[in-house]
Amino acid sequence: MKRKLLIIGTMLALSPLLYSFCGFYVSKADGTLKNKTSQVILVRDGNHTVITMYNDYKGDVKDFAMVVPVPVVLRKDDIHVVDQSIFQRLNDYSAPRLVEYWDENPCSVYTEKDKMFSPKADLATGYNKSGRGAILNEMMGVKIEAKYLVGEYDILILSAKESGGLKEWLTTNGYKIPAGAEEVLDPYIKSNLKFFVVKVNEAEKKKLPGDFLRPLQISFNSPKFMLPIRLGMANADGDQDLVVYAFTRKGRIECTNYRNVEIPTGKNIPLFVQKNFGVFYGNLFDNQWKKEDKSVGFLEYAWDVSPQNFYHCDPCIATAPSEQDLVQSGVWWLKGKDWTDYTDVDNDEPDNENKNVHFTRLHFRYNRNSFPQDLMFQVTPNTETFQARYIITHPATGSFTCDAGKKYIHELKTRRKNELADLTALTGRNMDTWQDDARSVNDEEQVKDAQYASLMPQVKEEMERRPDYPVGLVLMSVVILGSAGLLRWKGFI
Amino acid sequence: MPALVFRDARYFQVSFQFIFLAYGILYLHWNAQWWLYATYFGSSLLTQFSCEIIFHTHRTGSASWWKGLRKGIPSALISSFGLSLLLKTNNWHIAALAAMISIVSKYIIRLNGKHVFNPSALGIVAVLFFTDQAWISPGQWGSGIVMLFAVLSLGFIVVTRVQKLDISLAFLGTFGLLLFARQVIYLGWPLDFFIQSISTGSLLLFSFFMITDPKTTPNHAWARIIWAVAIAAVSFYMATFRFINGAPIWILVLAQPLVPVLDKLFPAKTFQWGTGKELRQEEQWFIQSVYTHSVM
Known part of the structure; x- marks a missing residue:
């Protein structure tokens, strides 16, 4: 079948909305807090790590508090606040994408169609209000290692001798500890981790425009390359989503204590999915996550995004992160190249230094049962590119009375049946779920025979008739046994 | 009687390694890299045959020569499977290098009639240490x-x-x-x-x-x-x-x-x-x- 790429489009609304960091929120009020989707930027090279945590806290800022275990006592220079729009840009850019193709009418002469780009990223974000100071105290084996004011945040770095003391300290100082958090605090204390405790400084917050909390960025040296998710599970109901945007010099990052799976990509899906691509991807992710037995991290994007490399995706659904965006995300090895920053007098890094930046986007959905351990990562030299990409194809228009046209309609029917079967396989949803969407596709005056809605019953029937047992596996076993027998017969083994 | 099914225990090992690779690709959805596996098997077998010719002085074409050649096959297969299961790389020449190190080490690093290093382990460690172009994925099996x-x-x-x-x-x-x-x-x-x-x-x-x-x-x-x-x-x-x-x-x-x-x-x-x-x-x-x- 002749097909021609005319348009590369569009958008993603990643399942629902993207939110919050995976540390744990200790509420000062009695209200229950929920953190559903966290976003984190990880930058790693050698033993140096920069972690940026997106903040989507939705309650009263006065009550906001966050605890993150860190391997060392951070200096004030190691803590920054960054512009929260960076997360939006990274998400838009690396999110799963939909590609559109247009069929050519085999009965008509070739006509060039308009090219158009329609990136529509419609992610919403939630923010919150006002602030409040921190309280100091030293007792119960809890030591305040450092105390800083960074941006609108009051920050304490605590070390503790035992979890009971830490818990008591937090309670005495007006923090509410979520049930179950203590089981996690103890191992952290014994692993010699420090606790990065964050609250909002109300006076500083008032000086700033807007009513949101900016992301916090911390950097430190440690051979451990990990994300503490266990604390975040303490007060989260059910499953939590975590999107990790990672930048390294060498290549992809991967999780070392959970499986890494590439999300199915490059699939042809029915045209009507375009309307609800976000819902489609949400269903797909949910289904794949269940199929992979839940304890996995999904790869959604991997590419070399070095400023000197101009080819970052295919298709690109948003503007690539600029060099400044990358520096803001914590990619410190690009700093020397930031021409706009005249204040940086230490800008004497040699030009031939490795300025590569590899971007990995991993998507986790975790809960207490499937993820008993924190996420451990490694940087690999894997530079293979990857993107979650789904293809829709518009049918040709015109009349199909010529022989080639009739053949085209026949092929279109077969293709669409496959698309429908794939849609069901990918999302695990019954065909009926899509009935209304299918009916509402109204660009098919010319291809009446091949309308999705009319093909659905056929596909459904075919899929029911299809045997359940894995034919491939049985065939493979027969081949193996056969060849083993042959070798044995010939006396080779 | 099972002992009769395979004369050589190494074929057991090959079968199980094969099952593991199939399990990884079919059920754990590894990103199967056929060119990589092909490189491991091709280079291992080639190196094995070359080493057999170079290091063994039997007359080419003689019965004992063929026997020696054939005897090395399972060992080369085990090494190839071992590499396929563990070592990942984006470059075919790194893969070939690992396979070659594995096999050659059996012939040249020997003491008391035994080879000193586990062939695939040495191949893996050598390219990890010297090239910075290969990696292993400890999380690939999960914990099912x-x-x-x-x-x-x-x-x-x-x-x-x-x-x-x-x-x-x-x-x-x-x-x-x-x-x-x-x-x-x-x-x-x-x-x-x-x-x-x-x-x-x-x-x-x-x-x-x-x-x-x-x-x-x-x-x-x-x-x-x-x-x-x-x-x-x-x-x-x-x-x-x-x-x-x-x-x-x-x-x-x-x-x-x-x-x-x-x-x-x-x-x-x-x-x-x-x-x-x-x-x-x-x-x-x-x-x-x-x-x-x-x-x-």
Whole structure:
């Protein structure tokens, strides 16, 4: 079948909305807090790590508090606040994408169609209000290692001798500890981790425009390359989503204590999915996550995004992160190249230094049962590119009375049946779920025979008739046994 | 009678490795890189044949020459599967290099009629250390409990055939005990934290398929056990306190030069592949029951 790429489009609304960091929120009020989707930027090279945590806290800022275990006592220079729009840009850019193709009418002469780009990223974000100071105290084996004011945040770095003391300290100082958090605090204390405790400084917050909390960025040296998710599970109901945007010099990052799976990509899906691509991807992710037995991290994007490399995706659904965006995300090895920053007098890094930046986007959905351990990562030299990409194809228009046209309609029917079967396989949803969407596709005056809605019953029937047992596996076993027998017969083994 | 099914225990190993690779690709949805596997197998077999021609002086075309050539095939297959299961790279020449190092090491690094290094482990460690273009993925197997049983049963059969179950148990037992002491007793993590660590497919595969290679383990039973315990203890330290990924493989390769020393201190009969050790009545019965009751 002749097909021609005319348009590369569009958008993603990643399942629902993207939110919050995976540390744990200790509420000062009695209200229950929920953190559903966290976003984190990880930058790693050698033993140096920069972690940026997106903040989507939705309650009263006065009550906001966050605890993150860190391997060392951070200096004030190691803590920054960054512009929260960076997360939006990274998400838009690396999110799963939909590609559109247009069929050519085999009965008509070739006509060039308009090219158009329609990136529509419609992610919403939630923010919150006002602030409040921190309280100091030293007792119960809890030591305040450092105390800083960074941006609108009051920050304490605590070390503790035992979890009971830490818990008591937090309670005495007006923090509410979520049930179950203590089981996690103890191992952290014994692993010699420090606790990065964050609250909002109300006076500083008032000086700033807007009513949101900016992301916090911390950097430190440690051979451990990990994300503490266990604390975040303490007060989260059910499953939590975590999107990790990672930048390294060498290549992809991967999780070392959970499986890494590439999300199915490059699939042809029915045209009507375009309307609800976000819902489609949400269903797909949910289904794949269940199929992979839940304890996995999904790869959604991997590419070399070095400023000197101009080819970052295919298709690109948003503007690539600029060099400044990358520096803001914590990619410190690009700093020397930031021409706009005249204040940086230490800008004497040699030009031939490795300025590569590899971007990995991993998507986790975790809960207490499937993820008993924190996420451990490694940087690999894997530079293979990857993107979650789904293809829709518009049918040709015109009349199909010529022989080639009739053949085209026949092929279109077969293709669409496959698309429908794939849609069901990918999302695990019954065909009926899509009935209304299918009916509402109204660009098919010319291809009446091949309308999705009319093909659905056929596909459904075919899929029911299809045997359940894995034919491939049985065939493979027969081949193996056969060849083993042959070798044995010939006396080779 | 199972002993008759395969004359050479190495074919068991090949079959199981094949099953693992198929499991990874079909069920764990690895990003199957056929060109990589093809490179490993092609280079291994080619190197094996070349080495056989270069290092063995039999007349080309003679019966013993063909025999020698054929005898090396399973060993090259085991190495190729070992590399396919563990080592990842984006470059075919790195893959070829790893395969070549594996095979050539068997011919040139020899002491007392045994090769010193486990071929695939050496190939892996060499390219990891010298090239910075390859990596191993400790998380690729996940920690599925079904996998645990499968690996145990499959591995059990292999080691039963080659009589080295002692080394697997000594390694896994020591490593597990140390992990348990550290994670559960000292740090106070819940039990499922520990279970996830110990049921990692990579660790189990190492215990049953890598460290057990009879050609690169001490001959004497006690020496073997001491050796395995030492590897477990050092690996535990490197993994827990030095955050080394794939620590056991590194330690295994570093420890292998000690094997000739241990063999000298604890003399015993050298293991021979495929010579069909006479089995006692109980052993035959045992192996037979393993077959009839295992997941296979």
